[in-house]
Structure formats: C-alpha cells, structure tokens
Amino acid sequence: MYADGKRMYDLVSRMGFVRVSGSPEEEKAAAILMEEAKKLGFEAEKMPFEVEDGTVLKAQFRITGGKEYTVTGYKCAKSTDGEETAPFFYLEQFDDVCLQKAKGKFVLVNERPNPETYQKLLDAGVKGFMTMGGTVIDEEDKTDLDTRKLRKNMTDLGLLPAFHIRMTDALDLLKQKPETVSFTLETKNHVHISHNVLVTVKGTDFPDEIIDIGAHYDSVEFSYGVWDNAAGCATIMELLHYFKENPPRRTLNFIWFGSEELGLLGSKAYTAKYKDEFDRHVLMINADVGGSILGRNQAVVTADQSLCNYVEYLSKEVGYSTAIRHDVMSSDSTPFADCGVPAISFARGGGQGMGFMHTRYDMISLISEEGLQVVADFAVEFAKRLVNAEVFPVPKKIPDEIVEKVDRYLFKKKEN
Ligand SMILES: [Zn+2]
Incomplete structure (x- = not known):
C-alpha cells in the first residue's frame, strides 16, 4: 500500500463544495490544494488563464399566448430582440428529414449540439434551440436546472439564442402541441480568470x-x-506524497487544472503555454472521477497499444482489477495527446444508477476510503516504475487511429 485512503477521504471532504470556473470557490479549492502541497514542502504556483464567459440576464420561454416554462438561457448565446416568436419544431435528431422541417423554426433537441450538429442548425436556419436536462421522472424540488454555455468552438461558427429546459417540462410542452413559441434571451459576455495549480518535482537522474x-x-x-x-x-496528491518520500529520477509536473468542465480549458491553457517544450514531455498521467463505493476501475490509454499491454500485465501482476480502453478520455489527458504526449487516465466509477455526475447527487456518501485508495495505489505502482525506468519505455508516437479520435473529439477541422 502506498496511498492513504483516510488522508484522501479527508481532502475530498474538505473540497466537497460547488467550485465553478472563475468563482471564489474555485479559488478556495486551489488554496486548499496549495496548502496540501505546502505541508509536503512544495511551494505551488498558480497559473492564471482567461476564460471567455457570459451572464444570462433574462431567459423566458412560453407557448405563444399560453403556458410559460422555467428555462435557463445559454451563456454566450445570442440575445433576442425583445420577445421573438417562431413556429415550434421538435428536432429529434440531426438528420436531413428533421433539418429540412426545421427551417425558420424554434427547435427542441434531444442531444446537446456539438460543433458539427450546431453547424447543421445554423445551416437549417433555425431561430433558436432548446436542450433538455434531467429525466422524465425528476421531481422539481430534488433536481436542478443548470445554466449552460455555448462554447467558443460553436459561437465562432455563428450565434443562436439557446435555452435549456427540464425534461419533465419538455414532455409537457410536447403534449400541448404548440404551433408557435415565444422566447426572450438577454446575455452579456465577459472574461474571467481561472487557475491551474502547479508543483514541479525535479528529477534526480533525467531532469x-x-x-x-x-x-x-x-x-x-x-x-x-x-x-x-x-x-x-x-489521487495525484498521493503521488506527490510518494515522490516526496522517494525522489523521482525524471521530472514531475503536477497540475491541478481549473475549468475542465467548461471544455478542458485548464489543460488547453497549459498545453498552449508550454507547447514548445513538449518534445521533452514523455507521458501524461491523469485522474478523473474516483472513489465510488459501487463501481469499477478503469484505465483509458491514449497512447501506443503497448501501453495497454503494459497496464494489463501490471494489473495482473499486482492483482488490480481494471477495464482498459485504448481510447480518448473526455478529460485533461486529451490536449496532451493532441500535443503528441502519450497519456493515460485512471478512473473509478459506476454504471447507470450508481452515480450522478454533474448533479447535486455527486456527494460524499457515495464514496469511501477504500474506493479512493485502490486507484491511487495502482497509480503509484504504475507511475513509480515508469518515472524511474532506466530507459523510458513508452513510445512517443501516438497511433494514427488514436490521433484521429483525438481530432474528432476536439472537433478539429480537417486540413487539406
Ligand atoms: Zn471530471
């Protein structure tokens, strides 16, 4: 055992408050992490970066001349010219049939648009769109309707008014068979500052x-x-504990990222800042989602296939149960892979009904010391071998099929 589950649980408990990008609470969480590093004798550094953000001043939606629904507006979406009215259409999927019928209408969509499907909405000439959150069995006082943001990779394509509604209300809306709907959106854009928290541990032999x-x-x-x-x-704080006691042969950059939830903004800011140094970065180890009592361990390898094999052999050697995927993770490992740095993400989570990510039910009662420790122990086991390897064994090459997946995930335009 390398990790201390009790210590991990204590840190997780102290960080268990809402800490949205750019908020004072995000800063408070950064301060907690810096304090933890300081206890270990490391002076953490804060790396600020700008986040384009917005405020929603007003968001209203109703059936024209009829029932009004509670909605939130998308930040950075297009403000309406007062109240606008448009025919209503339920765009079930982004196929040609639905898109053909959507022209000039306000549409309710099943899926949150990505840059590709957002472009389709623009091309179809819709007047605005609305996404749904939650489930059809939600009770209003036990669930929340979040305020979403239209990301830059979409606002760059063009602007639309955008709203978000509870699925229970969307169901009711469709039962009303509205001909036209009326909507108002007022948004204001601004920039805020978020931070990455950095600690460097210099390598003894291969700095x-x-x-x-x-x-x-x-x-x-x-x-x-x-x-x-x-x-x-x-998890990564436990790695810092380990390498404090056991100085690493290679240099370690610990990074606690801000603003991941707004589109990997912390890791994108970091990789943009250090892009000229990446020929010296040989691996990225990421930890996202963990500690759940009900669940299973997972490793996502965004690197050469041989790293999957290595993780598999090592897991068998030490008796660590894990699923291994050769894939892209929706997390901060991806911008590193995009810069050609082989990456691996460790996670522990469950299937449907075991955990409720991105809701008020992501709470401490669903996790345990053991659930935290098991992944951290393996992460140390894995890291200490590679960090101290005589010859670094992970090929610097990322296979073509994985590069393709990374490009698709990041919605990169194909270069001609
Ligand atoms: Zn996450």
Whole structure:
C-alpha cells in the first residue's frame, strides 16, 4: 500500500463544495490544494488563464399566448430582440428529414449540439434551440436546472439564442402541441480568470524528461464535485506524497487544472503555454472521477497499444482489477495527446444508477476510503516504475487511429 485512503477521504471532504470556473470557490479549492502541497514542502504556483464567459440576464420561454416554462438561457448565446416568436419544431435528431422541417423554426433537441450538429442548425436556419436536462421522472424540488454555455468552438461558427429546459417540462410542452413559441434571451459576455495549480518535482537522474501528472479541481454548477473530481485531485496528491518520500529520477509536473468542465480549458491553457517544450514531455498521467463505493476501475490509454499491454500485465501482476480502453478520455489527458504526449487516465466509477455526475447527487456518501485508495495505489505502482525506468519505455508516437479520435473529439477541422 502506498496511498492513504483516510488522508484522501479527508481532502475530498474538505473540497466537497460547488467550485465553478472563475468563482471564489474555485479559488478556495486551489488554496486548499496549495496548502496540501505546502505541508509536503512544495511551494505551488498558480497559473492564471482567461476564460471567455457570459451572464444570462433574462431567459423566458412560453407557448405563444399560453403556458410559460422555467428555462435557463445559454451563456454566450445570442440575445433576442425583445420577445421573438417562431413556429415550434421538435428536432429529434440531426438528420436531413428533421433539418429540412426545421427551417425558420424554434427547435427542441434531444442531444446537446456539438460543433458539427450546431453547424447543421445554423445551416437549417433555425431561430433558436432548446436542450433538455434531467429525466422524465425528476421531481422539481430534488433536481436542478443548470445554466449552460455555448462554447467558443460553436459561437465562432455563428450565434443562436439557446435555452435549456427540464425534461419533465419538455414532455409537457410536447403534449400541448404548440404551433408557435415565444422566447426572450438577454446575455452579456465577459472574461474571467481561472487557475491551474502547479508543483514541479525535479528529477534526480533525467531532469530533462518530464512526466505530467494532472487532475481537474473545478466542478459544475450544483455539483459538489466529490467523485468528479476531488477524488482525482486526491489521487495525484498521493503521488506527490510518494515522490516526496522517494525522489523521482525524471521530472514531475503536477497540475491541478481549473475549468475542465467548461471544455478542458485548464489543460488547453497549459498545453498552449508550454507547447514548445513538449518534445521533452514523455507521458501524461491523469485522474478523473474516483472513489465510488459501487463501481469499477478503469484505465483509458491514449497512447501506443503497448501501453495497454503494459497496464494489463501490471494489473495482473499486482492483482488490480481494471477495464482498459485504448481510447480518448473526455478529460485533461486529451490536449496532451493532441500535443503528441502519450497519456493515460485512471478512473473509478459506476454504471447507470450508481452515480450522478454533474448533479447535486455527486456527494460524499457515495464514496469511501477504500474506493479512493485502490486507484491511487495502482497509480503509484504504475507511475513509480515508469518515472524511474532506466530507459523510458513508452513510445512517443501516438497511433494514427488514436490521433484521429483525438481530432474528432476536439472537433478539429480537417486540413487539406
Ligand atoms: Zn471530471
């Protein structure tokens, strides 16, 4: 055993408050992490970065001349010119049939648009769109309706008014068979500051070979972010404990990322800042989601296939049960892979009904010391071998099929 589950649980408990990008609470969480590092004798550094954000001043939606529904507006979406009215259409999927019928209408969509489908909405000439949150069996006082943001990779394509509604209300709305709907949106854009928290541990033998070790510490609105991702923050803090006691042969950059939940903004800011140094970065180890009592362990390898094999052999050798995926993780490991740095993400979570990510039910009662410790122990086992390897064994090459997945995940435009 390397990790201390009790110590991890304590840190996770202290971080278990809502800590949205750019909020005073996000800063408070950064301060807690810096304090933890300081207890270990490390002076953490705060790396500020700008986040384009917005405020929703007004968001209203009703059936024209009829029932009004509670909605939130998307930040950074297009403000309406007072109240606008448009025919209503339920765009079930982004296929040609639905898109053909959507022209000039306000649409309710089943799926949150990504840049590809958002472009389809723009091309179809819709007047605005609305996404749904929650489930059809939600009770209003036990659930929250969050305020979402239209991300830059979409606002760059063009602007639309956008709203978000409870699924229970969307169901009711469709039962009313509205012909036209009326909507008002007032938004204002601004920039706020978020931070990455950095600690460097210089390597004793190969200081110029760098391994990044990261976890995001922000959460989404209404979520205590215990499972996602105070747990990962505690995992890498255990790695820092280990390498404090056992100085690493290679240099370690510990990074607790801010603003992951707004689109991996902390890791994107970090990789943008250090992009000229990445020829010296040999691996990125990420921890996102962990500690759950009900669940299973997982490793996502965004690197050469041989690293999957290595993790599999090692897990069998030490008796660690884990699923291994050769894939892209929706987390801070991805911008590193995009810079050509092989990456791996460790996680522990459950299937449907076992945990409720990004809601008020991401809470401490669903996690345990054991659930936290098991992943951290393996992460140390894995890291200490590679960090101290005589010859670094992970190929610097990321296979083409994984590069393709990364590009698709990041919605990169194909270069001609
Ligand atoms: Zn996360």
